[in-house]
Amino acid sequence: MDNRNNTIAGWALFAGIVALGATIVTGEYFSGKDAEACEDEGGYCPSYVAEATAGGGEAEEEMPVSFYLATADATRGENVFKKCTACHTIAPGGANGIGPALYGVMGNPIAGHAGFAYSDALKGIGGTWTWEEMDAWLARPARYAPGTKMSFAGLGDPQERADLLLYLNQNDGSPLAVPPPPPPVSEEEAAAEDAAAEGDAQLAEDSPELEAGVGEVAEGPDGGLNVPEKQ
Numbered sequence: 702m703d704n705r706n707n708t709i710a711g712w713a714l715f716a717g718i719v720a721l722g723a724t725i726v727t728g729e730y731f732s733g734k735d736a737e738a739c740e741d742e743g744g745y746c747p748s749y750v751a752e753a754t755a756g757g758g759e760a761e762e763e764m765p766v767s768f769y770l771a772t773a774d775a776t777r778g779e780n781v782f783k784k785c786t787a788c789h790t791i792a793p794g795g796a797n798g799i800g801p802a803l804y805g806v807m808g809n810p811i812a813g814h815a816g817f818a819y820s821d822a823l824k825g826i827g828g829t830w831t832w833e834e835m836d837a838w839l840a841r842p843a844r845y846a847p848g849t850k851m852s853f854a855g856l857g858d859p860q861e862r863a864d865l866l867l868y869l870n871q872n873d874g875s876p877l878a879v880p881p882p883p884p885p886v887s888e889e890e891a892a893a894e895d896a897a898a899e900g901d902a903q904l905a906e907d908s909p910e911l912e913a914g915v916g917e918v919a920e921g922p923d924g925g926l927n928v929p930e931k932q
């Protein structure tokens with residue numbers, strides 16, 4: 702091949718890389734954009750933007766663990782548990798490893814497995830592993846028990862945690878009862894909460910229908926909530 706052909710091939714390759722880079726960048730730009738930013742710009746807000754924001758809410762917008770348990774799946778949880786097997790066993794009579802053996806952990810005293818040298822941080826918590834405690838621990842171990850020696854960042858997705866909790870509970874000689882889901886939040890309450898959360902108390906004041914008629918849940922044609930348009 703002469704020099705000229707090499708140059709042409711080189712440019713073709715370069716163009717391909719640039720095109721790929723551009724695709725990645727635009728993809729990140731759109732997925733990273735949230736509904737609020739979208740509204741602030743006063744632009745077109747495709748529905749998937751709002752959905753992504755609603756689904757990937759921050760910690761304070763999360764529902765209680767019982768909400769996610771209602772749709773949890775232990776088979777998915779078994780898959781999530783692969784993130785734990787480097788340090789933990791789950792089989793009955795399993796050995797302690799880097800972390801304590803986890804068979805039967807749900808309902809057991811926190812830091813209570815025989816023969817494991819727990820950190821003072823975890824020993825200091827007290828109580829037993831309820832659904833709520835385990836959910837909070839696995840969300841961010843270092844926040845739940847600052848100074849813990851479990852070096853695991855945590856699971857940010859509440860549904861993933863619920864799946865895992867159900868799996869842990871199934872690997873237990875005396876499993877806990879699964880709690881009933883919380884009562885559904887009515888549209889008015891949800892809208893009022895949203896408004897307050899945004900520091901947008903004015904919206905609730907100006908819209909008496911948001912406060913009246915608590916209990917009537919209006920659903921949109923797609924089964925979603927019919928949140929009134931912001932003025």
Ligand code: HEC
Pocket residue numbers: 781782784785786787788789799800801803806810811812813814818819820821822823824839848849850851852853865
């Ligand atoms: C890098 C190793 C490591 C990984 C990965 C890890 N853990 Fe741990 N885990 C530990 C250690 C170490 C402790 C003891 C913590 C302490 O004493 O502060 C622990 C403690 C625990 C406890 C408390 C048990 C008891 O008897 O009170 C639970 C529950 C637990 N881990 C669950 C999990 C789950 C579920 C995962 C996967 C999502 C996981 N861990 C991932 C190392 C790990």
